Amino acid sequence: MGCCVSSGEERTDREPLAETRPRYSWEKKERPDRSQLIISGQVGVVVCRLPGQLSGRQFHIQDCRQCEIFVLDTTSSLTIHGCTDCTLVLGPCGGSVFVRQCEGCTVVVACQQFRARDCRKCTVYLHCKSQPVIESSHRLRFSCFQAYYDKLRGSYILTVTLSLSINTTQEVNLFTHSMQSATVKNYIG
Numbered sequence: 001m002g003c004c005v006s007s008g009e010e011r012t013d014r015e016p017l018a019e020t021r022p023r024y025s026w027e028k029k030e031r032p033d034r035s036q037l038i039i040s041g042q043v044g045v046v047v048c049r050l051p052g053q054l055s056g057r058q059f060h061i062q063d064c065r066q067c068e069i070f071v072l073d074t075t076s077s078l079t080i081h082g083c084t085d086c087t088l089v090l091g092p093c094g095g096s097v098f099v100r101q102c103e104g105c106t107v108v109v110a111c112q113q114f115r116a117r118d119c120r121k122c123t124v125y126l127h128c129k130s131q132p133v134i135e136s137s138h139r140l141r142f143s144c145f146q147a148y149y150d151k152l153r154g155s156y157i158l159t160v161t162l163s164l165s166i167n168t169t170q171e172v173n174l175f176t177h178s179m180q181s182a183t184v185k186n187y188i189g
Contacts, residue, residue, distance in 0.1 A: 042067050049073055056094065072149055080107070089147055099124075108147045116140060132172050142172060 038060045039047050046068045049059075054073040061069060062081040070089045071078070077095040080088060085104040090097070093111035103120045110127035119137040126132060127145035134140060 038062070039064060039067075039069060042069075046070075051091075061088065078109070078111070080105075108145065110145050134172060 036049065036053055037057055040060070040062045042064045044066045048070040049072065051073045054071070054075055056074045056076050058077045058079075059071060059075045060079045060081070061071075061083060062079075063083070064086050065084045067083075067086045068089075069086060071091050072089075073091050075091065075093045075095075078090060078093050078097045080097070080099045081101060083102045083105050086102075087106045088108065090107070090109040093109060095111070096113040096115060097107075097109050097111045099105075099107060099114075099116045099119055099122070101118045102116075102122055105119075105122045106125070107122065108125040112129045114124070114126055114128045114130075114132040115135070116122070116124070116133070116137050117135040119134075119140060121139045122137075123141045123143070124132075125143050125146050132142065
């Protein structure tokens with residue numbers, strides 16, 4: 001049996017059907033501008049990342065000299081590497097802050113975990129949920145977190161699950177074997 005209206009010839013006046021395929025969540029996700037997630041090689045400038053620019057992503061600061069860097073947004077982790085004579089005011093970090101091979105820097109941060117390695121003559125104003133860890137570093141000074149800006153209020157800190165009542169800044173762990181005999185009081189300012 002066949003269709004009584006079919007002609008056997010192919011029609012050319014039809015519009016082609018638009019192919020509709022499903023759109024997956026990873027295709028819809030907006031890709032971050034990678035240049036906003038790193039500050040590198042800056043000298044003598046002021047750099048600022050405002051609230052909402054990072055949205056809890058990882059952030060890197062590397063090889064900067066004599067800069068003032070303000071990261072006023074939440075991050076999932078922060079890595080600071082090879083900076084000299086910089087002031088770094090960093091928003092709440094929901095994970096770890098790693099400071100490596102820095103000299104003469106001032107770091108202001110609230111985080112879950114703080115680690116410093118191969119640093120010299122740095123001052124750290126810190127609010128930390130776990131004990132700060134120092135490895136192979138010299139002349140570091142720690143003090144309590146001292147910063148304020150509008151978005152830093154309690155709810156903003158709570159978005160990265162930091163407790164305002166738990167602060168272990170004065171419980172510094174020294175992990176370098178040669179430093180085990182040093183007293184932690186040398187690091188508390």
